[in-house]
Amino acid sequence: MAVKGLGKIDQTYDGKHIKVGILHARWNSKIINALVDGAIKKLKELNVSEENIIVESIPGAYELPFGTKKMFEKYNVDVVIPIGCLIKGSTMHFEYICDAVSTQIMQLQFQLNKPIIFGVLTCLTEEQALERAGLLPGMHNHGEDWGACAVEMVLKWK
Template identity: 40%
Template sequence: MSLDAPTLDGTVDATGLRIGIVAARFNEDITNALTDGAIEALKKHGASNENITVVRVAGALEIGTIAQRMAKAHVYDVIVCLGCVIRGGTAHFDYVCQGAMDAINHIAERGDIGVGNGVLTVDTLEQAQARTGGTHGHKGAEAALTAVEVAQALKNLEPMVEQA
C-alpha cells in the first residue's frame, strides 16, 4: 500500500527500552508461564535483564494499581500486564475481569506508554494452558511484543507531535 502521507510503523525492537512487567500470583503456574514467555520474547528482541523490572501482585485486580503507579513514574517505556482469571461458579469472575481490563485500558488511553494486556480471562485451566505456549500461542510473549511495538510507534510519532 502506498500513501502520499507519511507512514509510521512501530517495530518490535526492545533494545534500550525500560520495561515493567506486572504479574499476578493467583493461578501461579499460568502467570509464571506468561511471565517467562514475555521475558524470553523481550530478550529475543533486544531487551536486557537490567532494563526489565518484574513486580508480582496478588491477583488480576491488583495489576492496575501497580501498572498505574509505574506509568505515573515516567520511568518505563513499556508496561506488560500479566494474569489469569478462570471462571468459577459466581459473578466474581465478571467483576475481577472488568476491573482489571478497565484499569489496564485506562493506562493505555493515556497515550504515552506502550501497554501490553496479557491478562487471560478463560473458562478453564486447559484454555489458559493453550494460551501459554499451546495451541493458541503464547499470550505473555504477544502482550510484551505488542507493548514494545506501541512504545516504538509512540517514539516515532513524537517528532511529529512536537512540530504541531
C-alpha cells in the first residue's frame, strides 16, 4: 500500500485560538532576528493573533531549556519555539552546548506534555547560519518552518 502525500502537510491549520511563546537567545543577533521575524510572519499567516505571540529574550542557547519551561509557566502558552544559533568555533564549547540544549528540549516536551519546536541552528559556519536564516539570496528562512510546525503540533494533538 502506497502512502499518499508523504512529506506534504495533511490539512489546513488555523491558529486563531492558540498562544505561542517565542524565546530567543541574543547571541548572533542578525541571524536570530531574521529567524524570529520568519516565525512571527508564518504564525500570522496561519491566523495566530499578534496578542497571542509572546516574545522573550535570554542571554544564550544554553538557557533555552530553562527559559522554555518558564514561558509555559508564566504565560500559559500552548507551544514554545526556542530559537538560538550555535556556530562551531575552535573549542569543544559548540558540541557541549548543542548536546545539552538538544537533549533538554527533547526531554522537556515529555515532562510538560507540550510541544516544543526545536528552533536552534547548529551550524559549522556563519555562512550556513545566514543561509538558514534566509539572509543570503535564494535561501529559505527556517523560522517560517518553525512557526508552521508550532501551529500544526498544537492543533493536531489537542
